[in-house]
Amino acid sequence: MSAIEKFEEILENRHQYAKDWKQRTGGKVTGWLCTYVPVELLYAAGMLPVRILGTHEVQDVTDRYLFPTVCPFSRDALAQGLKGRYDYLDGLTMSRTCSHVQGTFDNWRNYVPIPFSHYIWLPCHRESPRAVPCLRGELLDLKQAIEKFTGVTVSDEDLDKAIELYNTNRRLMRQVYEFRKSDDLPITGAEAMEMVVASQLMDVVEHNKLLEDLLAELPNRKLDREAGLRLMMIGSEMDDIVFVRMLEELGCTVVIDEHCTGSRYFWDDVIPEEDRLGAIARRYITRWPCPAVSSEFNDRGDRIMQHAKDWDTQGVLLYQQKFCDPHEFDIPSLAQNFKELDIPTLVLEFDVTIPFGQFRTRIEAFLEMAELEVF
C-alpha cells in the first residue's frame, strides 16, 4: 500500500485508529480544536493528540447549543461530540482563537462527559514582546494540569524528543510541498490534504515514517491526468476531501494552500532553547498566523503572496466557512492583492446546506475565466 493510500485509510478509520493506538500503547488520547494547541507538549506527556473534525453531513443536533450564525465547522465538530463519535477521548483541549469554536469547546465541556479538559489562554497580541512569557505561563499551567491528570511528570528529555519529532514532521511535509512547485506535479491537492489531515490524527512517529515512504515514492510518481490550472487554496478550516477532489476533477490542481488543515498548521518549527516551554511558546506566537489571532493583516498577507509566487499560482480559491468573521476580514484585501498581480480569485462560502451543484457552476465559471486564452 502506498503512503497516500495509507493516509486515506487512516482518515476513513480515524476513530478506529485512535482506539487501536490507545489499546496498543496504553496511552491517553486528547482531542484538540485549534492549531494553536501545542501538540508537542501533549505528545511529550505520552498522549495522542487528535484533531476534532467534522464529517460534512447535514445534522440536526447542534441547534440547541450553537446559535444559527456560528460557523458550520464549529457546529459540525460539536455534532461529532454530541453523537458520541469521540467517546474514546480522555481529554479535550482548545486554545483561545475565535468565538465560534469557543462555543464548540464550552458546550462540549458542559454536555459531553470528558475526564480531562484544558483551555489555553493564548495571548493574541502577537506583536507584543509580552506575549511569549504569557504563553509560557499558560503552557506551564497546561503541563501541570496534564501531569496531575496522568500522574506522570514530563521531563526535559520528553519535551526534547517531542519537539524533535514534530520538527521532523514539519520538515518532511514541507519537503513534500516542495515537490508541488514542479511543472510535472507528482501529487494532487486532495492527496496533499490527506497527508496533512492524517498528521493531525496520527502518532507522529508513524506519520513520519509514512512521510519518508512518500518522499521516496514522489520522484517516480505522476498524476493520471493533466494538471490544469495551478490553484492556491486560502481560507479557514477545510478538510473536505470530497470537495477538493470534485474541484480538481474540473480542470485544476491545488499546488499550495494557506489554511489550518494545510500549511498554516505545520509551516514553522520550534527553535530549540534551554527553556523548552519558552521555545514552544515562541513558536506559537511567531508561527504563520491565523486571522483569528493576527491583527496585522499585512503580516499574513505578505506570507501568502510569497507562497503564491513560489508555487507559481495561476488562480486562487479564497474560501471561508460561512459566518467565519476572522477570515472574512482578510478576503477583500487578499482579493485586491491578487488582482494587482492579475491572478484571478474565486470566493466561496462553505456550508453543508449549499447544494454541490452551485459550487460546481461557480468553479467551472472560474476556471473558464482563469484559463489564459479561452478558445
Added chain:
Amino acid sequence: MTTEYFRWTEYTWKDPDIDWRKADTLVAGIDVGSVSSQAVVLADDKIYCYCNTRTGSNSPDSAKNALGQALEGTGIKDEDLQFVVGTGYGRVNIPMAKKAITEIACHARGANYMGGPTIRTILDMGGQDLKGIHCDERGKVTQFLMNDKCAAGTGRGMEVMAELLQVPIVDVGQMSLDVPEEPEPVSSTCVIFAKSEAIGLLRSGWTKNMVLAAYCSAMAHRVVGLLERIGIEKEFTITGGISKNVGVTSRILKELGGIEAVPLAPDAQIAGAVGASLFARDLLLKSRR
C-alpha cells in the same frame, strides 16, 4: 379553463434575409435554465434563428424541444449543425452538445455580442439565480458573484406572485409602475412566503398594483445589494428573463443612482444561448485550424 398567469409567451424567430446554406459555419448554443430553455443558431457570425421556451421536467427533452422549435421551418437538420455548445443549469445533460460551458461565461459573451464591447458589468436575473458579472472588451469574465442559500428575488418568485394575483407575468412590470406612490417594499421576498405576505397586503386594502410594486421594489433592493458587492463598472446591462420586467429593472436602475442599462437586441433573455453559440463557433474554427 384556468389561465396560467405565470406563463410568459414562448416564441421563435428567424432572420429571413439569411440563407443558412451559404454560411461557412453553422452552429448552435442551447441554454437549459431552471425555468426557461433557449436555442440559438448562428450562421457565420449572425443570429439566424432562435427559440425561447419553458424548461420541462428534464434537460435532454427541454434541449431537444428548444432546438427543434428553433429549427422548425428552416430546413436545418440536426446533423447540419457543425458544433453545439450547451449551457445553463442543465448544461451537462444536453445530448447534442459537444461541450458544456457555464452560463456565467455565456451570458457575458452573449451580452458582449448583443450590447457591444463597451459592456463591463452584467446582471443576470434568471429563474432561480442572480448573478453579477464583470467582463472585458472581448466578453471574457473577469469576476462574478452569485446568490446562494436563498432564492428570494428571483424569477420563480415573480411567477408565484403573478399566479397569486392573477396577473399575466408579462404585465407585472407595467402594472407595478402604475401606482400613485411607491409603497414600502415587502419584508419577505421568500418565494414561498410571498404569497401570505401579499394576501396580508391585499387584505389591508392595497391594490394589486401596489402589491406588485412592493414586491418588485423588494426584489430590486436585493439585487442591488448583490451588485453593490461586486461593484458596477460601466457599461451596464441586464440579461435573463427578469430583464423583461420593467417593474424590477427600472427600480434597480433608479436605486443604482439613475444609471442606464444598454439594451440588448434582439432579446436579452437569450444572452446565454447566444454566448454558447459564439463559443461553439470559436471551437469549430479552432478545430479546423
Added chain:
Amino acid sequence: MITAGVDMGAQSVKVVILGDGKVLARSLVPTGFEPLEAAKTALDEAIKSAGVSRDDVKRVVATGAGRKSATFADSSLTEVTADAKGVNWLQPSVRTIVDIGAEEARGISCDAQGKVLDFAKNDKCAAGSGAFVESMARALEIKVPEMIELSLKSTKDAPINATCAVFAESEVVSLIHSKVEKADIAHAVHDAIASRVASMVRRIPVENDVALIGGVANNAAIVDVMKKHLEVDVVIPENPQFVSALGAALSAAA
C-alpha cells in the same frame, strides 16, 4: 356553555365548537384572499353542523396568524398557548408539542396543566413547513398523498442539502435526472423537512410524551421520519389539524 375556537391559519381556517366539555362540530375552510370572510364562513358552517344557533355560542376566541383581524371574536390567543391548551385537554401526559402548519413550525414545552414553559419557532423561511412538502410534490409532479405513500416504501437514503425550498426543488430535479427512485426522493424530502423541524424543536427540552399536531401531522411519512430525528415516539392526537382551534375554544370556555 357553548364556545367556539377559530384558528385562522395561513392556509386554512379551522373551527371547533365546544359544548360542556365535548366537541360538537368542526369545520375547515381555505383561507384564500379574504381570511375574515373565510373565518366567518367556517364559523357559520361549524355552528350549523353543531345544530346550535349563533346566539348559543357564548364566546368566540380566535387564534392563528390572522387572529388580530377576527372582528367577530371576543378575544384572541396566540397559537402557542392554544396548542398547549388543546393538547393538554386531549392528552395531559404530553410535555412536548410539535406543530407543523403550512408556513410555520413550532415546538412547545408545557407542564401537566398545559402551561407553556418554553417554545421555539422557525424563522421567515419555508424550510420545515407544509409549504415545503407541497412544493416538493410539485417538483416530483405528484400529489402529496401519493408522495407520502411512495415515501413509506423507500429503501435508500438520498441527500437533500438545500434549506431553501426553491433550491431544494432543483435538487429534487437533479435526483430525478440521476435516476434515483421516486420513492427514495419522496423519502429524502420528508427527511429534509423533519430534520429542519427537529433541529428547531430541540431548542426546547424534548420530553415524553411528544405530540405532533397541525395539518402536517396528517402526513404519515413525516410522522415516521420525525420519530427518527427526535429519537422519541410521537403521539398524534385525533384531528391534529384542529388542535389550535380546540385550544382557543377551551380558553373561551374557561
Added chain:
Amino acid sequence: MTTNVKYKSKPLDCWQWGKELRLEAYQDLISGHEQGKLLVLGCAATPYGMLAGLGDFVFLAGEPYGASIAADPPFSIPCMEAYEAKGYSRDMCGYMRNFLGSMYLDKYYFTGGSFPKFDFAWSVRHCPAGHPKWHQLVSEYQGIPMNYIDDETMLSNEGDPQHRIDYVAGQYLDTIEWMEKVTGRTYDDEKAIEAMRNYFRNEALWGEICLLNGAVPAPLDIKSLFALMPISMLRRHEKIATQFLETLRDEVKDRIANQIAAVPTERYRMNMLTPPPWSFLKIFRYLENFGVVFVGTYVYLINSGEVKFLIDEGKVIPATVPEERPGWPEMKNREDMCRTIARWRAEHPFQSHLDTRKKEYVILFRHWNGDAYLLLLNRGCVPMTTSMYDFQRDLQSHGIAVAMFEGNFADCRDIDETGVLDRLEAFLEGQGIHELKEA
C-alpha cells in the same frame, strides 16, 4: 372600570443636563482638533482615562457610535451599504458596519459634517476578530497609527492568572511609550492617574445607579438607562461626570423613597443580558402596553459600570474603587497605574468566566426583582451570543422564565419586527400577562 396605572411617574429632573453633557461630547469630536485636543478612537472597554497623560483629548468608542447610527435606519442603511460595497459581508459586527459605513461616506452622525479624523486608534481585543481588525480598517483608511491591548482574560479560569495580568499590564506600559512616539507628546503620569481615579469612581457610580433599579416600582427603565449611559461611556474620566452621576443617583434614591416609577403601569419586570436591537427600541414601548418594564441589562451594568458580585452569598453590591480595596496599593506612578488597571480589569465582572457569569445572571435577576429575562440571539455579534443557549438553559434550571428572539442588534434589515412581537405576545400569554385595556 379599573385603571391600569398603579404608580406615579414623572420625568427625571436632571434629564436635560444629561442630554447636554452627551451632546457636548459628541460636538467635541468635530471641534476637538481646533482646540488642540487629541482625537482618539477606542472601544467601549478601553480604559481611556489613561489618555489624559497626553493632555486634553476627545475619545470615541466605536460601539456606542455604531449603536446610535443603528437606531436611525435612514442614516444606517446607506452606511451599511457603503460598507458592503467594499466587499465585506453582512455577518460581521453590526456596530462596526455602521461605523465604517459612516467613515466611508464621510458623514458624522451626531452633529452632521465630516467624519472625524483620529490621531490614533487604540482598541481592546475583547472580541476575537472584531476590534483590532475594525481599527485596522480605520487605520488603513485614515492613514493613522493603531495599537491594541489584548485583555480578554475572562475566557480562562484555569491556573494562576498572574502571568495574564503581567501580560496585560505590560501592554499598557508599552502602549504609553508608543503613544508618546506617535503623538510626539510627553506623558504626564500624574494627570493620567487623576483621570483614572475619576474613571473608576464614575464606573462605580454608574453601577450603583443601575443597582438601585431593583426597587419596586423601578425608578428608571432601560430606555432612560440607554439615554444616560453615554455620559458614563464617553466621559468617565471627567469630574463633571461624577457631579452628574451623583446628582442622578440622589434623584433616583428620591424617586424610590417616593415610589415614583419610570413606567406607571409596571406589573411585570424583565431584564436583558445584551444590548437591545437598536432599530427596534419601540419593542419596549410596545411591551409597556402589557405593563412590562425593562429594569436593565447586564451588559451595560458591567460595561459602563462596575459592581461587585458576592457569588457565595448570592448578592450584588456597589463596587469600591481599586485604591480603596484592601491590599491594593496607591497609584504613584505609571507602573502602579498600569498594574492596577490590569488587575482591576482581571477582577471586573466584565471579565467573569462563563461559569461565574451564569451565577451572576441569576443573582442580578433576583436583585432586580425580575420576572423574566429577554434574551437576544444577536446575529450582529458572535461573542455576545455564543453561549446564549447555555445561558437560557441555566436560567431556566433556576426556575427563571426566559423569552428569546433572534435578530441583528444593529441592522434594521435583519430583524423581523412582527415575528418578534408575536413571539413576545405568546411568551407573555404563557406568563398570564395580557395587553392592558385602555382605562
